[in-house]
Amino acid sequence: MKKILALLLAVPVWGMAQQTDPLLSGNEYLQQKWVDSIYGQMSLKEKIGQLFMIDVFPEQGEQKIKRAEELIREYHVGGVIFFKGNPHQQAVLTNKYQAMSKVPLLVGMDAEWGLAMRLDSTFAYPWNMTLGAVKNNKLIEQVGYQIGRHARRLGVHINFAPDIDINTNPENPIIGNRSFGEDKHNVAEKGAAFARGMRNARVLASGKHFPGHGDTQTDSHKTLPTISFSRSRLNHVELYPYNRLISENLESVMVGHLNVPALESRDGYPSSISRSIITGLLKEELGFKGLIFTDALNMKGASNFTAPGDIDLAAFQAGNDMLVMSIDVPKASQKLTEAYEKGQIAEERLEYSVKKILKAKFKVGLAKYTPIKTENLYRDLNTQRDSLLEEEIYANAITVARNQDSLVPLTRLEEKKIAYVHFGDDKGDEFLKALNHYARVDEVKGNKLDELLKGLASYNTVIIGHHRSNGSAWKPHDFTVKELTWLYEIAKEKKVVLTTFVKPYNLLKLSTLENIESIVVGYQNTQVAQRKAAEVIFGAIGARGALPVTANKELPVNTGIETKPLGRLQYGIPESVGMNSGTLKKIDSIAKEAIKTLVMPGAQILVARKGKVIYNKSFGRHTYTGNREVNNDDIYDVASLTKILATLPMIMKMNDEEKITMNSGLGDILPGLKGTNKEKISIKDVLLHYGRIKPWIPFYRHTVDKDTRKPLEKYYRKSPQGNFTVKVAEHLYMREDYRDSIFGEIKKSDLLSRKGYRYSDLGYYMLQKFIESSYGSSLDSLDEKYFYASLGADRTMFNPLDRGVSKEKIVPSEADDYFRHQVIHGYVHDMGAAMKGGVSGHAGLFSNAGDIAKIMQMYMQKGYYGGKRYFKEGTLDKFNTCYYCDRKVRRGLGFDKPRPESLGKEMYEKVPSSCFCHSGFTGTYAWADPENEIVYVFLSNRTYPTASNRKLITKGTRTEVLRVIYDAIEDKK
Numbered sequence: 007m008k009k010i011l012a013l014l015l016a017v018p019v020w021g022m023a024q025q026t027d028p029l030l031s032g033n034e035y036l037q038q039k040w041v042d043s044i045y046g047q048m049s050l051k052e053k054i055g056q057l058f059m060i061d062v063f064p065e066q067g068e069q070k071i072k073r074a075e076e077l078i079r080e081y082h083v084g085g086v087i088f089f090k091g092n093p094h095q096q097a098v099l100t101n102k103y104q105a106m107s108k109v110p111l112l113v114g115m116d117a118e119w120g121l122a123m124r125l126d127s128t129f130a131y132p133w134n135m136t137l138g139a140v141k142n143n144k145l146i147e148q149v150g151y152q153i154g155r156h157a158r159r160l161g162v163h164i165n166f167a168p169d170i171d172i173n174t175n176p177e178n179p180i181i182g183n184r185s186f187g188e189d190k191h192n193v194a195e196k197g198a199a200f201a202r203g204m205r206n207a208r209v210l211a212s213g214k215h216f217p218g219h220g221d222t223q224t225d226s227h228k229t230l231p232t233i234s235f236s237r238s239r240l241n242h243v244e245l246y247p248y249n250r251l252i253s254e255n256l257e258s259v260m261v262g263h264l265n266v267p268a269l270e271s272r273d274g275y276p277s278s279i280s281r282s283i284i285t286g287l288l289k290e291e292l293g294f295k296g297l298i299f300t301d302a303l304n305m306k307g308a309s310n311f312t313a314p315g316d317i318d319l320a321a322f323q324a325g326n327d328m329l330v331m332s333i334d335v336p337k338a339s340q341k342l343t344e345a346y347e348k349g350q351i352a353e354e355r356l357e358y359s360v361k362k363i364l365k366a367k368f369k370v371g372l373a374k375y376t377p378i379k380t381e382n383l384y385r386d387l388n389t390q391r392d393s394l395l396e397e398e399i400y401a402n403a404i405t406v407a408r409n410q411d412s413l414v415p416l417t418r419l420e421e422k423k424i425a426y427v428h429f430g431d432d433k434g435d436e437f438l439k440a441l442n443h444y445a446r447v448d449e450v451k452g453n454k455l456d457e458l459l460k461g462l463a464s465y466n467t468v469i470i471g472h473h474r475s476n477g478s479a480w481k482p483h484d485f486t487v488k489e490l491t492w493l494y495e496i497a498k499e500k501k502v503v504l505t506t507f508v509k510p511y512n513l514l515k516l517s518t519l520e521n522i523e524s525i526v527v528g529y530q531n532t533q534v535a536q537r538k539a540a541e542v543i544f545g546a547i548g549a550r551g552a553l554p555v556t557a558n559k560e561l562p563v564n565t566g567i568e569t570k571p572l573g574r575l576q577y578g579i580p581e582s583v584g585m586n587s588g589t590l591k592k593i594d595s596i597a598k599e600a601i602k603t604l605v606m607p608g609a610q611i612l613v614a615r616k617g618k619v620i621y622n623k624s625f626g627r628h629t630y631t632g633n634r635e636v637n638n639d640d641i642y643d644v645a646s647l648t649k650i651l652a653t654l655p656m657i658m659k660m661n662d663e664e665k666i667t668m669n670s671g672l673g674d675i676l677p678g679l680k681g682t683n684k685e686k687i688s689i690k691d692v693l694l695h696y697g698r699i700k701p702w703i704p705f706y707r708h709t710v711d712k713d714t715r716k717p718l719e720k721y722y723r724k725s726p727q728g729n730f731t732v733k734v735a736e737h738l739y740m741r742e743d744y745r746d747s748i749f750g751e752i753k754k755s756d757l758l759s760r761k762g763y764r765y766s767d768l769g770y771y772m773l774q775k776f777i778e779s780s781y782g783s784s785l786d787s788l789d790e791k792y793f794y795a796s797l798g799a800d801r802t803m804f805n806p807l808d809r810g811v812s813k814e815k816i817v818p819s820e821a822d823d824y825f826r827h828q829v830i831h832g833y834v835h836d837m838g839a840a841m842k843g844g845v846s847g848h849a850g851l852f853s854n855a856g857d858i859a860k861i862m863q864m865y866m867q868k869g870y871y872g873g874k875r876y877f878k879e880g881t882l883d884k885f886n887t888c889y890y891c892d893r894k895v896r897r898g899l900g901f902d903k904p905r906p907e908s909l910g911k912e913m914y915e916k917v918p919s920s921c922f923c924h925s926g927f928t929g930t931y932a933w934a935d936p937e938n939e940i941v942y943v944f945l946s947n948r949t950y951p952t953a954s955n956r957k958l959i960t961k962g963t964r965t966e967v968l969r970v971i972y973d974a975i976e977d978k979k
Contacts, residue, residue, distance in 0.1 A: 028255040055082030064091030085112035110372035136529040138187035138554030150203025163370040164210040170197040170247035171220035180225040183479035187554025194250035215262030218244025226307035258297035263307025284325035302331035405551035408525040415545025420795035425465040430473035440540035446800035483508035497521035507531035510557035545572030572873035584977030606946040608636035612855035645926030648851040654900040692769035693899040698757040767848040774847030799857040821951040
């Protein structure tokens with residue numbers, strides 16, 4: 007009785023076995039009619055031929071291609087399996103082979119992560135190990151569907167995927183990344199989802215490598231691996247995913263070449279020719295009714311066992327339906343024919359497999375075969391939908407495996423000085439670039455450990471990127487001994503975020519995690535993985551993944567620390583936020599045409615939607631005649647954008663702190679203005695440009711010779727001396743006391759005769775004075791302290807040359823021939839701001855499009871960004887209100903608002919009234935649309951070489967770009 011009970015416990019109840027034939031097409035009558043008709047017309051040789059799926063390697067040359075033609079013509083093989091080549095070549099060959107085959111061929115491929123596993127110029131989806139980290143199985147189903155669509159487009163009917171081996175052995179040399187992981191439930195769920203997706207694309211799935219190749223230390227391509235576990239272990243682990251997928255009508259199974267003593271009593275007898283494993287276990291116990299394929303019969307795990315032909319016969323007699331990659335089809339065909347004629351193979355047995363193969367052919371549409379169209383083939387195999395899904399997969403896979411003191415996501419950037427250290431033999435450029443989207447991250451190198459540690463001395467946070475080749479799923483993944491030593495030493499002294507872009511098994515080599523605060527697993531060294539890992543580290547997205555395998559004794563399978571996003575900008579493709587990338591590409595043409603027609607020498611243009619930067623490009627050069635191309639990290643003089651990027655945030659902060667009200671008069675905040683005509687002008691009217699203040703005063707004209715327009719010696723020196731310390735430009739220093747004269751001129755200036763809207767810089771001179779006197783610090787220091795440093799806006803600053811920025815990274819603004827008589831390069835273009843030492847409330851700020859987008863996004867998020875609240879929630883709405891619209895003042899407090907005269911009537915009617923924006927004299931523009939969640943930044947130096955160039959304004963280039971942006975919105979159409 008005990009023996010019977012033990013046997014019952016060892017053998018599972020496969021109650022969920024296939025209840026229906028997975029090869030039925032849905033029109034069983036027509037299917038059976040076609041199958042019977044084709045089978046009835048076949049000779050014995052043709053029936054036996056259907057059992058073979060031959061390999062085609064287009065890259066191996068014409069001789070191999072012709073050999074396939076010969077086998078199709080003479081031996082009537084049932085299918086082909088394609089390997090290395092390109093899509094066009096494969097499509098042409100498929101059409102050729104199908105045309106010469108009496109019965110349409112079943113075309114197969116090993117495309118576990120997409121056609122790119124075998125073909126160039128095709129889309130590569132993440133490996134199964136990466137997919138195993140994703141918790142949302144709907145995404146895995148979408149991957150299966152997209153891979154199925156690609157296969158179908160190329161005339162492929164069966165994809166030998168998913169690999170449902172449970173990789174419980176980290177030393178497995180052939181499965182590894184091809185497995186969804188070590189958790190049988192996760193593998194089964196992922197495998198089932200992947201198969202569903204392919205089924206929905208009308209491509210047959212195939213579970214492999216039966217009965218389980220996950221816990222081996224040898225490769226069946228080279229030898230016969232042994233699976234030495236008990237039947238109970240096999241039932242509960244290796245066979246678990248097959249039970250699940252078979253219950254969901256898996257169409258086919260591929261049998262591996264494995265030695266499994268618990269299932270086959272003959273020692274060293276391959277599972278691929280074992281009747282007890284294929285017929286006894288797979289068909290009878292598990293109730294599988296679909297197609298059964300051998301793994302490639304030219305693999306050493308099979309070919310070493312017995313001679314060509316004999317192995318094929320044994321495989322068929324064991325219960326396989328199709329014999330894949332036979333070494334010798336003619337000899338195998340002869341062996342099978344002889345066995346049939348001797349009665350060793352019954353007609354019923356042959357009919358059973360051949361009709362199954364024909365049923366599969368009908369199901370995939372081969373009863374009405376049409377040739378593959380080669381037009382647009384490459385485009386159809388590499389779509390935006392694929393890129394979008396890849397982006398989503400990595401966003402869901404990136405795993406935070408360790409996070410001491412919640413270091414990730416990185417916050418309080420103003421307190422951090424961050425370095426990046428590269429490990430591995432592959433590039434990490436995209437990772438470093440993506441990290442620098444969020445803060446200044448410097449790469450530190452060293453040939454020796456002490457040299458590296460010396461270089462890291464001034465940094466308090468180190469991000470280590472471990473990058474190894476993504477060229478194939480089998481590439482080495484471990485740290486070197488040197489890297490491990492360096493990692494431990496760095497971690498002793500610094501806060502460390504270790505980020506790996508290989509399968510998680512590399513972490514097994516870590517003897518201790520003691521000083522490593524955070525570990526982020528990126529799984530693969532693709533550009534998308536690198537970008538998404540950076541976004542997790544800085545909180546642009548939350549971490550959602552979980553380890554699909556045990557990565558360390560302290561990092562068991564399913565470890566995954568979820569983190570919350572902090573409202574920082576992500577980076578991605580337009581379709582991910584309901585925009586059309588094809589439409590946005592028109593911006594390229596607008597920018598290039600503007601450069602060609604001398605509207606501007608170059609530009610940076612950025613578009614973000616729904617918190618994601620989807621377009622960020624630079625065009626042209628710094629100057630028309632120079633060689634320096636504009637890069638995304640170059641900085642521009644943003645001119646009047648200074649008002650909303652530097653002065654306004656401080657005013658909003660003071661408003662929140664109740665240091666001012668919008669009705670405060672200038673005389674109330676600046677005692678020096680009491681008793682003047684400015685005394686009662688409210689801050690509100692200053693910000694609305696409704697205070698009758700003059701637009702501008704050319705302060706510099708009083709300090710230059712009227713005839714030569716050269717700076718007067720009374721006011722300037724060529725080098726700093728005495729009280730000539732205000733640097734106006736290169737080798738030009740102004741008398742310090744003249745800054746007081748500037749304010750004096752503003753103080754005594756007349757007001758305009760009539761109340762009405764008149765844009766003015768002068769109010770911002772006064773607001774700056776108030777801000778600085780209130781906090782006892784300069785405006786540039788205040789902005790850096792309260793905003794830029796914590797925002798990670800390290801490219802935003804006044805006086806960039808004083809901050810150590812190279813001139814090569816600064817775009818010049820004008821060749822000045824009326825005041826400073828030099829190329830204005832690294833110094834503020836605005837003359838008044840220059841005379842204030844480069845820091846003014848109305849001009850003087852330098853920045854790039856990426857940093858400006860952060861500030862505009864912070865505004866759109868009502869004062870929240872990077873986990874920090876900069877303003878009260880209602881403050882932005884207060885400042886983004888058109889208070890005097892009834893008086894034809896279409897502005898908010900500080901912000902410009904959409905106006906028909908600047909946008910044109912058509913565009914004005916298209917955009918919501920909640921939009922806020924501002925432009926700058928040098929050719930800059932910043933736009934935010936809270937309703938459509940759009941941020942748009944345009945930076946140029948249209949004033950170079952001369953400010954008299956007004957083509958940017960007259961041609962409306964910035965508005966043309968804005969129009970394209972709104973035309974690209976798809977989810978509102």
